[in-house]
Amino acid sequence: RGEWAAMQTLWRIRRVRPGAVAAGLAVGGAVAAVATPESGQNGALARAMRASVTAARLGTLYSWASMRAPQKSESAFSADAALKADRSRLQTAHEKGAAWVRRTCELNGGVYVKLGQMLAQLDHLLPLVYIDALRPLLDACPAQTWDTVRKVIAAESPRLLAEADIQPKPVATASLAQVHRATLKEDGAQIAIKIQHDGLKKHSMWDIRVIQGLLMVGARWFELLRNMEWLGEELESSLRDELDFTLEAQNCAACAQNLSASDTTRGKVVAPVVAKQYSTSNLLVMSWENGVAVDDVAGIRQLGLKPSDVSKLLCYALAEQIFVHGHVHCDPHAANVRVRRRDDSPTEPQLVLLDHGLYRRLDPGLRLQYANLWQAIARGDRDDIYQFAKSLGVSGEHNVKMLAMMLTLRPWDIIEMDRTVHNTDSAVHSLVRGADEISDDVRKRVQDFVLENNRSIGEVLNAVPRELLLLFKTSDCVRAIERRLGANWSWLEVTARVSARVVADHERLMAHQRVESASSSSWWSLSHLTSRATLFMISTRLAIERAVLEVRLALFSAISSASAQPSVPESSQLETETSIQAA
Secondary structure, eight states: OHHHHHHHHHTOOOSSOHHHHHHHHHHHHHHHHTSSGGGGSTTHHHHHHHHHHHHHHHHHHHHHHHHTOOOOOSSHHHHHHHHHHHHHHHHHHHHHHHHHHHHHHHHHOTHHHHHHHHHHTOTTTSOHHHHHHHGGGGTOOOOOOHHHHHHHHHHHOHHHHHHEEEOSSOSEEOSSEEEEEEEETTTOOEEEEEEEOTTHHHHHHHHHHHHHHHHHHHTTTOHHHHTOTHHHHHHHHHHHHHTOHHHHHHHHHHHHHHHHHOTTTTTTEEOOOBOTTTOOSSEEEEEOOOOEETTOHHHHHHTTOOHHHHHHHHHHHHHHIIIIIOEEESOOOGGGEEEEEOSSOTTSEEEEEOOOOOEEEOOHHHHHHHHHHHHHHHHTBHHHHHHHHHHTTOOSHHHHHHHHHHHHOOOHHHHOBOTTTSOHHHHHHHHHHTTSOOOHHHHHHHHHHHHHTHHHHHHHHHHSOHHHHHHHHHHHHHHHHHHHHTOOSHHHHHHHHHHHHHHHHHHHHHHHHHHHHTTTSOTTSHHHHHHHHHHHHHHHHHHHHHHHHHHHHHHHHHHHHHHHOOSSOHHHHHHHHHHHHHO
């Protein structure tokens, strides 16, 4: 009964006829469709009407799924039977709705594919049926013809067309652009040409307005959509950045500089070199970078590399972007990361980060608050989790729990650690072991909590700084990659280490500043001696805390690795993983 009540809450619909829901959604799309004079160009009106029809069908589908719920009897057997029927009916609605949404995104293309990709990574909000149905949009996008692409290149960079031999068939196609390989005639250098889809920039804002209109109208009836109105705003903000290739070129250069400045990633993680002489706001020319996909386990092993090393290196690169540099790649899914051997050390991996269109900058204060929150989560310290969540604008028990679960994709009872009840190592081990894989049981427990507390989702998303919304996406991308690599818990391990280092460095800096402020006094003055003693105690405490953290992480890494070892030979394991990849 509680589960059905939760499902009813999530899919709550105002008591109106299904026809009213459908009419409202259709009218919302139609109003958006006539709001712009460009609506009749480039198929924009057709896309709007197709989206409106799909929205109306969804409204009718879920209206009937909710209204046809049978009355529950006092009999436990009857109640169980009714619950099963309700769940079956809702599951059928999910399957139909997910198929309709995916088909609409594929037919409309461009911005709608981008929307589908964003939805595919909201597994803390949407039913898993939608996630599974929309995930193929991350890789399969329609390409434009070579004639169209050639016209774009001729208009944007005639010099490139004259000085390079360009392969007509694209090597990759995304929602906003496609990539062609080429060879410079002068020196034979291999380059990659990223061409924005023709007409996309001109009509993208109109498509966004239609989507925002449908979300706004749908939120009047559906509780879930009321918690997702922010998605339209985030889509608009992201596209504004991603459609400006000059900004992507700047992000790529800044990323390369930050990577080379860190001992952890210098020479181990790189970014392409942009050819500015050929690039424009709609066309980006870069060095061609070889490598296998970051989630290609068989390919990585054929290179003589360890998937676990690849996973850990990726986690360090992105964790340092978040906590150290404050310049974060927010779309690091598997298609945007390549792996190859290092030239100077063939047994070690080198990663290539691609597609630098979507970044977010984090100011130092936000980075420190976020690092403190992650440290509290790593310790399982409920009081500190509440304190640092509040510093990020999130308050209230349910909202804090929701934020912690969205960051870790773990149920709250695994995250929380009451030192008076639980053993510290046992609780942390549970958190780590929960990362072995996002099992169906764990994912179901997370979604059950979402169902029961869905009202707090919108409050959390509206409360946190907007930059954190895309950090959720970054974390989800990394976790998806490490699961495919069988790396178990690299992201939690690395996040714990890097956030601990940032917090410790901040405390040490504050202590040094206090010492410097007292440096005007003589060496033997009370204020100077007190400051020196304080600095020594802080440094000692930080060293002990770091040592304890490293011992615990090493212990849990060994336990997790041992428990993850299969009982089958290496060849069978590789064959199994390859089969999983193919599936």
